[in-house]
Amino acid sequence: MTVPQLPLNSGTTIPQLGFGVFKVDPTDAQRVIEDAFEVGYRHIDTAAAYNNEQQVGAAIAASGIPRDELFITTKLANPDHKSGEIIPAFDASLEKLGLGYVDLYLIHWPMPENELYVQAWRQLERFYGEHSARAIGVSNFLVPHLEALLSATDIVPAVNQVELHPIFQQRELRDFATAHGIVIESWGPLGQGKYDLFGMTAIQTIASAHGKSPAQIVIRWHLQAGNIVIPKSNSRDRMKENFEVFDFEISPDEFATMTSLDEDHRVGGNPAEVN
Ligand code: NAD
Numbered sequence: 001m002t003v004p005q006l007p008l009n010s011g012t013t014i015p016q017l018g019f020g021v022f023k024v025d026p027t028d029a030q031r032v033i034e035d036a037f038e039v040g041y042r043h044i045d046t047a048a049a050y051n052n053e054q055q056v057g058a059a060i061a062a063s064g065i066p067r068d069e070l071f072i073t074t075k076l077a078n079p080d081h082k083s084g085e086i087i088p089a090f091d092a093s094l095e096k097l098g099l100g101y102v103d104l105y106l107i108h109w110p111m112p113e114n115e116l117y118v119q120a121w122r123q124l125e126r127f128y129g130e131h132s133a134r135a136i137g138v139s140n141f142l143v144p145h146l147e148a149l150l151s152a153t154d155i156v157p158a159v160n161q162v163e164l165h166p167i168f169q170q171r172e173l174r175d176f177a178t179a180h181g182i183v184i185e186s187w188g189p190l191g192q193g194k195y196d197l198f199g200m201t202a203i204q205t206i207a208s209a210h211g212k213s214p215a216q217i218v219i220r221w222h223l224q225a226g227n228i229v230i231p232k233s234n235s236r237d238r239m240k241e242n243f244e245v246f247d248f249e250i251s252p253d254e255f256a257t258m259t260s261l262d263e264d265h266r267v268g269g270n271p272a273e274v275n
Pocket of ligand 1: 019020022023046108139162187188191230233239268
């Protein structure tokens with residue numbers, strides 16, 4: 001199965017389907033990521049805050065996969081936005097990952113009360129200029145945070161990684177991102193198991209029509225919406241299931257049905273309030 005590549009404003013590309021490792025316990029993480037590589041994933045989404053960069057690095061080293069075939073994302077943790085903290089935090093991530101560069105480095109949350117994300121972004125611009133981050137982006141940025149960044153800095157984020165799934169579709173934020181050439185990356189793409197997306201009749205009906213699982217229908221909807229999608233699972237069978245989404249398409253009517261499921265219902269934190 002060939003995963004499509006989406007162009008980023010950095011001139012590089014990103015595999016549209018990746019593997020997320022939030023809440024993958026460090027004791028399990030190397031095995032889980034090695035399984036993901038064997039299944040075919042080449043794009044891994046981690047973060048300093050996930051406490052498993054070391055195991056991502058060990059799995060990369062054990063895999064023997066050439067570096068240029070991998071796409072590795074990590075993120076600046078919330079306590080590290082101060083100017084003296086960012087370079088050591090980034091260096092520590094690179095060291096744990098065993099990498100000379102990351103493919104994408106994100107500010108994990110804007111933490112608006114701190115008012116530090118604009119100056120943190122200027123340091124990410126330097127990492128990008130030094131080629132130690134091939135692309136730079138943000139995560140959990142709402143439109144006002146993006147506006148503040150765009151008006152005060154030079155480089156437009158390549159990516160905004162945000163909570164996004166059929167019952168929380170973030171239309172306004174996506175339109176803003178599209179207008180500025182920012183690619184949207186869906187986190188919690190399956191609703192994090194906190195909302196029974198797979199039990200929804202509309203999704204089950206589409207799944208039956210294609211002989212696919214509800215999870216595969218939801219992932220297919222993200223892909224056809226043009227978003228990057230990074231489902232997580234510790235189970236190799238589910239990793240495979242989530243990867244087997246390139247041999248079918250949902251129809252325009254089915255896509256419209258999925259799009260009509262939006263309830264503006266977050267399952268994660270509101271970035272305006274996470275400080
Ligand atoms: P997710 O929506 O990927 O859901 C994961 C849950 O779904 C797990 O419980 C898993 O067992 C279950 N699941 C996976 N595949 C399944 C299948 N085929 N059938 C049935 N159940 C299945 O949630 P997530 O892990 O929170 O999000 C994905 C990734 O997004 C994370 O791993 C992380 O990399 C990223 N993320 C980023 C942020 C951020 O603030 N930037 C926040 C949360 C997650």
